[in-house]
Amino acid sequence: MYYAKPLAALVSEFEKMPGIGPKSAQRLAFYVLRLSEKEAEDFVKAVKDVKSLIRTCDTCYNYTEGTRCSVCSDDTRDKSLLCVVAEPRDVVAMERTHEYRGLYHVLGGVISPMDGITPDMLRVRELIERVGKGAFKEVILATNPTIEGDATSMYIAGLIKPMGVKVTRIAQGMPVGSDMDYADKATLIEAMQWRREM
Amino acid sequence: MYYAKPLAALVSEFEKMPGIGPKSAQRLAFYVLRLSEKEAEDFVKAVKDVKSLIRTCDTCYNYTEGTRCSVCSDDTRDKSLLCVVAEPRDVVAMERTHEYRGLYHVLGGVISPMDGITPDMLRVRELIERVGKGAFKEVILATNPTIEGDATSMYIAGLIKPMGVKVTRIAQGMPVGSDMDYADKATLIEAMQWRREM
Numbered sequence: 001m002y003y004a005k006p007l008a009a010l011v012s013e014f015e016k017m018p019g020i021g022p023k024s025a026q027r028l029a030f031y032v033l034r035l036s037e038k039e040a041e042d043f044v045k046a047v048k049d050v051k052s053l054i055r056t057c058d059t060c061y062n063y064t065e066g067t068r069c070s071v072c073s074d075d076t077r078d079k080s081l082l083c084v085v086a087e088p089r090d091v092v093a094m095e096r097t098h099e100y101r102g103l104y105h106v107l108g109g110v111i112s113p114m115d116g117i118t119p120d121m122l123r124v125r126e127l128i129e130r131v132g133k134g135a136f137k138e139v140i141l142a143t144n145p146t147i148e149g150d151a152t153s154m155y156i157a158g159l160i161k162p163m164g165v166k167v168t169r170i171a172q173g174m175p176v177g178s179d180m181d182y183a184d185k186a187t188l189i190e191a192m193q194w195r196r197e198m
Numbered sequence: 199m200y201y202a203k204p205l206a207a208l209v210s211e212f213e214k215m216p217g218i219g220p221k222s223a224q225r226l227a228f229y230v231l232r233l234s235e236k237e238a239e240d241f242v243k244a245v246k247d248v249k250s251l252i253r254t255c256d257t258c259y260n261y262t263e264g265t266r267c268s269v270c271s272d273d274t275r276d277k278s279l280l281c282v283v284a285e286p287r288d289v290v291a292m293e294r295t296h297e298y299r300g301l302y303h304v305l306g307g308v309i310s311p312m313d314g315i316t317p318d319m320l321r322v323r324e325l326i327e328r329v330g331k332g333a334f335k336e337v338i339l340a341t342n343p344t345i346e347g348d349a350t351s352m353y354i355a356g357l358i359k360p361m362g363v364k365v366t367r368i369a370q371g372m373p374v375g376s377d378m379d380y381a382d383k384a385t386l387i388e389a390m391q392w393r394r395e396m
Contacts, residue, residue, distance in 0.1 A: 002290045004263040006247040013244045017229050019222055030287055031215050033248050033261070040249045044242050046211045049204040050231050051238045063231065065202040089228055092200045 007033065059130075061106040061123050063088045071095075071104055078102045080137040084127060084156060086110045086144065094142065102140075105130060110143055110152040119155060128159055138166045145172045145190070205231065257328075259304040259321050261286045269293075269302055276300045278335040282325065282354060284308045284342065292340065300338075303328065308346040309353055317353060326357055336364045343370045343388070 003011060007029055014025035032040065056062065057069035064070070071077060071091070081102025085091055091104050107122040131139060139160055143149035157167045172190035174183055183191070201209060205227055212223035230238065254260065255267035262268070269275060269289070279300025283289055289302050305320040329337060337358055341347035355365045370388035372381060381389070 002293045004252055004261055004267070006244070006251040006263060007261055010244040010248045013241045018225050020226075024217060026287060026290065027216050028218075029248065032245055033252055035249070037249070040245065043211045044245055046204070046208040047230055047238065047242055047245075050208045050227065051233070051235070053204040054202055054231055063202055063205060065204060069202070089224060092224065095200045 056106075060104045061088075061108060061126070062091050062104055076101075080135060081140065082131065082134070082136045082138070083140045083142050084153075085142050086149065086152070090142065107143070107152070110146075110148040111155055112148045122152075124156065124159070127156065128163075131160055131163060131165055136165055138168060141167065141169045145170075254304075258302045259286075259306060259324070260289050260302055274299075278333060279338065280329065280332070280334045280336070281338045281340050282351075283340050284347065284350070288340065288342075305341070305350070308341055308344075308350040310346045320350075322354065322357070325354065326361075329358055329361060329363055334363055336366060339365065339367045343368075 002008075010029040010032060011022075011025045014020050014028045015022060017025075020028070032043070035043065053065055054063050055065075055067075057064045057072055058067050059072045060069060062069045062071065078101045081100075082105055083094060083100060083102055084105045084107065085094065086107050086109055088106055091106060094100050094104070105123065105127050107124065107127070109117055109122050111117055111119055111122070139156075141153035141156060143152045153169055157169070160167050171194050172187070173194050174180070174187060174191045180188070200206075208227040208230060209220075209223045212218050212226045213220060215223075218226070230241070233241065251263055252261050253263075253265075255262045255270055256265050257270045258267060260267045260269065276299045279298075280303055281292060281298060281300055282303045282305065283292065284305050284307055286304055289304060292298050292302070303321065303325050305322065305325070307315055307320050309315055309317055309320065337354075339351035339354060341350045351367055355367070358365050369392050370385070371392050372378070372385060372389045378386070
């Protein structure tokens, strides 16, 4: 036992978190220990608030505080465009670009037979219903460029195309500012296949 | 605003933590959001327990749950050896080796005029009192091999040596398993200066 018991308990709580190894967990626990009473209370409150106040949007399943997220309730958004993503964090990534002005649909994951994730465990049915009812001109599939992400997009495209709505997939290619010489083979192959006339 | 407000608040709480950038903070906040009620309660309890139950040992100033830490209250420890460290985390590092069986003294930092840390802000007086009263045969100075750590050890050695107690400093040299070719100059110089006859 290197730590007093309550300290060991907090270290092990932090160790459960993604990307946090034993070293970081210790550093974070010691950080908490050195917080003032006020700071510790603020932190505990933030954890509790997230658990009690955050839910998923009734329309797009993004995280939100009320029943409708800030994107869905924003009248200036382009309601003819729907971007389909796997996770709420992907909405954050997209919003950061300040380029996309349409709506979102969060699937809640990707199809992955290996992990036992089938389409009925995602918000695919809700997506189809939404596209069926809505006046979307284009559905943009923005799942990750991975085997599962590609397969999920393929599956969804197969369902939406027969509905007469345009379906697109975000491009795969070289990251901006990257180096040909350091690009992995798969990326380079995709970059070639996605090439466009200038 | 990419996040709902309670989520933004938790992200910013995590961002304050050492070694946690915006990306990690988001990942941790999303992790908390996906915890079960039980798991979130366990986490909050661990944070609160650390704040309410952990204090510093009356003798060595290491973190402890009671008034005396597990090392100080362990009768099998060698009471003739005292290892002086800067922080409680250094005790953890030392204990992990399972080699050292003496006692500790935690200074609570190092002397650093740049940061306005003077000897009277550390547990130096308490150390001198302890050495004066105790039956220590050797005091091992185990502050970091940095300018501040070295200066702190020098300062303490200057106070303890006149008391007739043997004072030693942990060695500086090449890390085990490292490569001469990749060693930085300062380390190599120290490794030469600390060399020992075989």
